[in-house]
Amino acid sequence: MQTASAQGLHVLVTGGAGFIGSHAVDRLVAAGCRVVVLDDFSTGRRDNLARWAGDRRVEIVEADVAEDLTGPLAAAAGFDAILHLAARAAAARSVEDPLGDLRVNYGGSARVLEYARRSGVNNIVFASSSAVYGDAVDLPISEEAATRPLSPYGVNKLASEHLLGCYGSTWGLSWTAFRFFNVYGPRQQPGSPYSGVISVFARQAFAGEPLTIDGDGGQTRDFVFVADVVEALVRACLERAGAGRIMNLGTGVETSINGLARLIIELSGSRSESRHGSSRAGDIRRSVARIERAGQALSYAPTVGLPDGLSRTLSWLRDSMAEL
Secondary structure, three states: OOOOOOOOOEEEEEOOOOHHHHHHHHHHHHOOOEEEEEEOOOOOOHHHHHHHOOOOOEEEEEOOOOOOOOOOOOOOOOOOEEEEOOOOOOHHHHHHOHHHHHHHHHHHHHHHHHHHHHHOOOOEEEEEEHHHHOOOOOOOEOOOOOOOOOOHHHHHHHHHHHHHHHHHHHHOOOEEEEEEOEEEOOOOOOOOOOOOHHHHHHHHHHOOOOEEEEOOOOOEEOEEEHHHHHHHHHHHHHHOOOOOOEEEEOOOOOEEHHHHHHHHHHHHOOOOOEEEEOOOOOOOOOOOEOOHHHHHHHOOOOOOOHHHHHHHHHHHHHHHHHOO
16 A cells, blocks of 8 residues: 555544554554544553653543543544544453443444534544454455344444444445454553454463464464554545445455464464364354455555564564563
């Protein structure tokens, strides 16, 4: 993708202290934007934004995305775009706490859209998920595939997409939705049980512990590096590229969890072995994206392959864990 830039635009990033959100903040500032980060820091980390401390281009507002946003954002009006990334980003957690997932993932989207409608913000970029597809029959998965989510998380992401469409048709809001496949990279935290499988495997490999694979490990995923995803998000924010469309963000490459475990052990130089545990409720068997739509609308073309991306991620995780 060509580099997007837009000097002086004012962008609200919900969940901007999180893994993907903080990378998006970095990229938006590099493009010349002023950014307001809204985050409740339940999973986001202030360390992710440390480089912007004291910088007038980045303002941090600590608030809950599932509450009325008018008050917390009263002093930061006049946004050109909202990048809505705040979420409980874990299907397993949604199975354990479906009402909590409903409140944050659907309720938060409703709050953001209502704030946009009342404040006159007319460019909403939304982070949806490949979880909306469930166990797709036809692979690679296109945006026209049937949506049969297996978890409350997937249900609430899909419902949020419909709400975007409703606000677009009823009040004329311009929106773009991206269905993320398995995003990974630096700043993905390994300490939580809800972390991505790559960060969990990396922590286990560095500690010389067995890499615990849910089920038989034959399930597959499409792992996409965070920088590639962020470039698409920023282009949609700055140029309204792909407005009114739902698009997959992945790589089009299918990798098994068993294969991922072997690659992480090799790249980390670990002596760990793999072991298999029980399957997780709501776990999807196979997942890989078709990405032609994003390619046409945004010139989206992932540039970081899995071995390279894993090497960068493992290096960051090794340094991060050494500081603890």
